[in-house]
Amino acid sequence: MSRENCRKPERALSARFVETVTKPGKYFDGQGLFLRVAKNGAKQWVQRITIRGKRCELGLGSPPAVSLATARKLALEYRGKAMLGGDPLAEKREGRAGLTFADAVERYAAAKLDEFRNPKDRKRWRTVFETYALRTLGRKDVADITVQDVLRVLEPIWHDKTETAKRLRGRIENVLSWATVAGHRTGDNPARWKGNLSEILPKPSKVAKGDNYPALALGDVADWWAALAQRDGMAAKALQFLTLTAARSGEVRGMTWDEIDLGDRGETDKTPVATLATSATRRAVWTVPASRMKNGREHRVPLTAEAVALLESLPRMEGSPYVFFAPRGGMLSDMSVSAVMRRMQEAEVKAGRPGYLDPRTKRPAVPHGLRSTFRQWAAERGYPRDMSEIALAHWIGSEVERSYQRSDMFDRRWAMMAEWAAFLRCETVQGCNVVKLGAAE
Known part of the structure; x- marks a missing residue:
């Protein structure tokens, strides 16, 4: 019987299941705790909790660094604080130095840009961020970036520079995905296209003004x-x-x-x-x-x-x-x-x-x-x-x-x-x- 979307403690996860599961989805354990498995196989512990009347999600780290037992202990602790009127999310943020989007771009680049063989491609990758994104998102904590923040970057260039905006959106998504897996943010990726920005922005193919280079007859x-x-x-x-x-x-x-x-x-x-x-x-x-x-x-x-x-x-x-x-x-x-x-x-x-x-x-x-x-x-x-x-x-x-x-x-x-x-x-x-x-x- 599938464990997905089962919230009852009697259907709790096992350490073996956490270690072996690869199918993308959300697997619930109890106390609002669930294991999120991304399409690329990355895993993260997340707790859904109501803090002062507001429903939130807290990232509790990723296995195997954070075991099932540790995640359960943290979930119980945070739940207790919230029931007593505390704000475990604020405490968690105050307890660590926030990672800005600009810093996340640099750390992602250090890990991934070696995949570009041509130094000019690496330079272009950074230039797009510097030109269009860092002024708006650079100083913002990656944990606080919302869909509205991403839209403030993309909307001014979506119609006039469609191809550039399309590439930029994908790169912002990649950086924020890295930040999530690295434990610096939780929740859905605000730069995701399908079922997210696709509901707000027109399709690139509908607004592109023909980015082909003019040719000689x-x-x-x-x-x-x-x-x-x-x-x-x-x-x-x-x-x-x-x-x-x-x-x-x-x-x-x-x-x-x-x-x-x-x-x-x-x-x-x-x-x-x-x-x-x-x-x-x-x-x-x-x-x-x-x-x-x-x-x-x-x-x-x-x-x-x-x-x-x-x-x-x-x-x-x-x-x-x-x-x-x-x-x-x-x-x-x-x-x-x-x-x-x-x-x-x-x-x-x-x-x-x-x-x-x-x-x-x-x-x-x-x-x-x-x-x-x-x-x-x-x-x-x-x-x-x-x-x-x-x-x-x-x-x-x-x-x-x-x-x-x-x-x-x-x-x-x-x-x-x-x-x-x-x-x-x-x-x-x-x-x-x-x-x-x-x-x-």
Whole structure:
């Protein structure tokens, strides 16, 4: 017979049951005492008690540190104090130093942020809290944080910065969940979505304003590429290389010379693409280490003739390892690359033209949106989905599928990127037009 929701002392828990139970739920023992088992298997003793007419929950610690016998003793003691008009909850709070939300964030980070392989991801995790949450919640004791407190953080950004707010809510929930398991608070998690904030805030999918990065229309690619070629400066060169490789801005800006192998040079670049696709030539490759990749896996990028020529045209700064270096030798900023596209758009508008707009949102295209442009081009040219997704360094399929699909299709991707470069120059067989699948039938 299930022990769950049984309040009678004759159905009291046993030490063995406390030790072995894993099913999430609440298991009552008597005197208002129950064992709460979370979905992740964490256990906590909680006592429901009425203090001065108000129903409360007191955390009594977690097994095995706090045994069943100890929890019963504490529950009886607190019940007696409450019956005599005392306030065991206030005494408990006064008897320990409160843990502020800011301190909880730091302690959670110390325990969990090693799971992020990229230091930049760890920095972003903290930045979101610093920007949106700590001003409101930072000095507040985690034991006192309520749903209303969480809403004061989320509501101002829920509609305008939906994706950020969605991530922040999950992170607040994680921190408060840690605080509960660590014995610093009791009760339900005020940042929980299902059956909690979901009843107050609209679904993110209903209010998101399309957080996709504005992409360059395929019909504008040739003109845009020609205009970019007229621009000087290291940031413009980085944007050219980013476009040729369909890489992320951070991957390009952080690229160092020791990541590049130019392969067999000479007559290679004059060989037709169709021949190169099946030849044994050792082609140029840029190998991005796992530590700099979003998915945490090493990524090989085939470098076509255009990409290699661009690299060979670049100056080098003594003492700087970066291919695309900033004026003082450090890494280019993301803003400097974005500024190139912004100035190109401004020049078009000044000339009385609409400029380079995303065909769906009508917003000016940005560097990261060029990856979407490449993805659309690859799809409409009929390239296999997996091949274009590998080119973008996206995860392919499930973990099981990836364990069997170990090839990165390097040679085939080289031919695809060579044709992409030809499309940028408006030198494909079909000219500057994109032939959609089935259009030739």
